[in-house]
Amino acid sequence: MALDSKIPQGPIADKWTNYKNHIDLVNPANKRNIDVIVVGTGLAGGSAAATLAELGYNVKAFCFQDSPRRAHSIAAQGGINAAKNYQGDGDSTYRLFYDTVKGGDYRSREANVYRLAEVSANIIDQCVAQGVPFAREYGGLLDNRSFGGVLVSRTFYAAGQTGQQLLLGAYSAMNRQIGRGKIKMYNRHEMLDVVKVDGKARGIITRNLITGEIERHSAHAVVLGTGGYGNVFFLSTNAMGSNVTAAWKAHKRGAYFANPCYTQIHPTCIPVSGDHQSKLTLMSESLRNDGRIWVPKHMKDVEAIKAGTLKPKDLAEEDRDYYLERRYPAFGNLVPRDVASRAAKERCDAGYGVNATGEAVFLDFASAIERYGKEQATVRHLDVNDAALVKKLGQEVVKNKYGNLFQMYEKIVDQDPYNTPMMIYPAVHYTMGGVWVDYNLMTTVPGLYCIGEANFSDHGANRLGASALMQGLADGYFVLPYTIGDYLSNDIRTGPISTDSKEFEEAEKEVREKIEFFVTNKGQHSVDYFHKRLGKIMWNKVGMSRNVQGLTEAISEIKALRAQFWKEVSVPGSSDELNEELAKAGRVADFLELGELFAKDALHREESAGGHFREDAVELDGEQKGEAKRDDENFAYVAAWEYKGEPSDAILHKEQLEFNDIELKQRSYK
């Protein structure tokens, strides 16, 4: 099947408006006769469920947690972008569009990104009206900060808990509709398959995670807002339950999976401390606004710091290598995530890592504390030469901005970041790849939609900070509610979809068989045993930098691991009760397939783009020497994979990316 992105005609600034003016609408009375399933209640699914219910559709919403309020979006820390230009620093829809396309290394779809930038300002209005308590200035107006990769202050935030506050906003909008009976909420339910009838998505199969009951749910359309698949690496900043199952099952039912290898590695995470570790904790990128990143210049100092004979804060200024400021003077510590991550790895690989494992660099607030302290002393007419006072005042300012993050760091690492620099290292964070969707956010399966982190369209090969929250809410509140109406306008006479058809029966049977297998297969290894091994292969060979040999090995190792899993996995307990191991087994089974496709995708992409760094694609000379080398001539396309059985049989389809409004240029942050 040829990929049709269905991008509307016309100038980019008018596409969305024209589109909305010409689509078919569903009469409000008819909406009552139409059912929509929304899987996932994060920012994307939650905002979509609330809005669809408000429009009048009957919505059934699903999540695997015990409440929609706990979806993974709750963890987002730093902020959400919007082109409001409240700061008057030159922001505009075009500039947000430009930054996002450039930041994504020109691998996202122009029309989608423009629409995203266009609706971004509405998101802030909407959330404030819902009672989201964003940070404010003394005058009572909204405050902004800047984030990696951009030169304007367009990020709205609520301390270090922006995702939490936005999700609680969407959750409250859902609650209003649940209270009115327009959303039926299914907590602790896991979707295990998509059901297609006559080629269209018409329902899902779920498992009630408390009783183990397998259920059939039908609808006129199905929306997936099921988040990212970074947990294929086992260790990541994602919540433990985040998984690829819903997206992968959709893939197996005909939805193409796009750019699986596009993973974002976030530069500011707490380093791995040992084998017991179950997840990695992100330190918000907003810290890079004030923190300076460095490693020692000389190997002897690295060793002294590791040995504990030299305190990092005692190392003289001239003996420190502020490598981001040195290499990228224009952006300094605020370069985009892929650049910052790679630079940290480069220093650590060269031996300058500062913790026991050699995989950490410093993030230092000493100069910010001093700068803020002096400013405060001046404002309050106090003695700017009183070092202790300046430090105290400076610490107060820093505490106001980042207090909860500092506390979190101290709890985990047992060191006080006000007095000694933090240690950070890159970690798997966000997946830019996902289910392929067209401009309508519809997958290659008619009636099956995909929104938020689970789809692929807006971030290209690298996501700039504060743009995932923006995309989730844009999709859910403002885009999908229009586009899905256009599709559903053909369904006003269809009537309720029966779950008694053979399609539902077969899908249910397959789900049951797999579950039966798990609880009866008495193997010798736990599910985590396999997940951890998969994660190691992924991190070592398909992680921050990749080469042909490593990727080829990874593919065959994952294949072998998968075969072993199906022989030797052991799942205790039974299928008709709360059984966390059983739920995990199904998720890891899907990760073991995705992992292989992921490596296969990385292998075929012989260029470095964004977070995806190929060791054989590096700039060899000129100003960009040593930086990642993109290949627009051969790779300016979306790789969309069609399922054909084993991941190795997947067929590649290409959606050529067209850049009519932004010139393809080298991405330079020098």
Place this chain on the structure above:
Amino acid sequence: MNLTLKIWRQKNANDKGKMVDYKISDISPDMSFLEMLDVLNEQLINSGDEPVAFDHDCREGICGMCSLYINGEAHGPDRGVTTCQLHMRMFNDGDTIFIEPFRAKAFPVIKDLVVDRSSFDRIQHAGGFISVNTSGNTIDANAIPVNKENADDAFSAATCIGCGACVASCKNSSAMLFVGAKVSQFALLPQGQVEATDRVLNMVKQMDEEGFGNCTNTGACEVECPKGISLENIARMNREYLAASLKG
């Protein structure tokens, strides 16, 4: 570290349940409490036993899913943290640790350490929102300035993660801190004023119907709350409730 764990095991809601002893060794002080339980579960699975069921997801103190009652305290001995943020360095080699589910009539046990907190959701359905269309056709976000102090207080109230530690640590199993936090958030913002009366009446009514007890101002909730939600929020809710009752 070597530890003895005394863990509440209960097969399902109807089972009576009992404390069971487990020995565990080689625990590093850098592990989180939940990582320690992961180690125990791996051990149980490898020896053919059933792992201990417990709720968790984000493992960074923000989703509100984890919910253990450790040595008689919700989320354990450390202050201002959730169970997933509690680290084993808070314990000593040779310690015996008691691990139980959050207990309250409105939080029935589902299995082992997992309880059903959907009563919290139902209170939110009753009024934990501002009735505004999600169309995006609202006024500009800066059209109504909000005093920074109020915005900050509303934010502090809004940081409640819905974990239920307040209920679990209250001798009356009262949900006042949780409900007070939500009522306060909206009471402090201009956007929440229009429906203030209905909101507080409906939420309090639902809270009572769910079987939560009354608040007798013992303050245990504030002490155990991982997010530092203050008793002021209960006072504010009481004022709102009184005003609403008089009006209404």
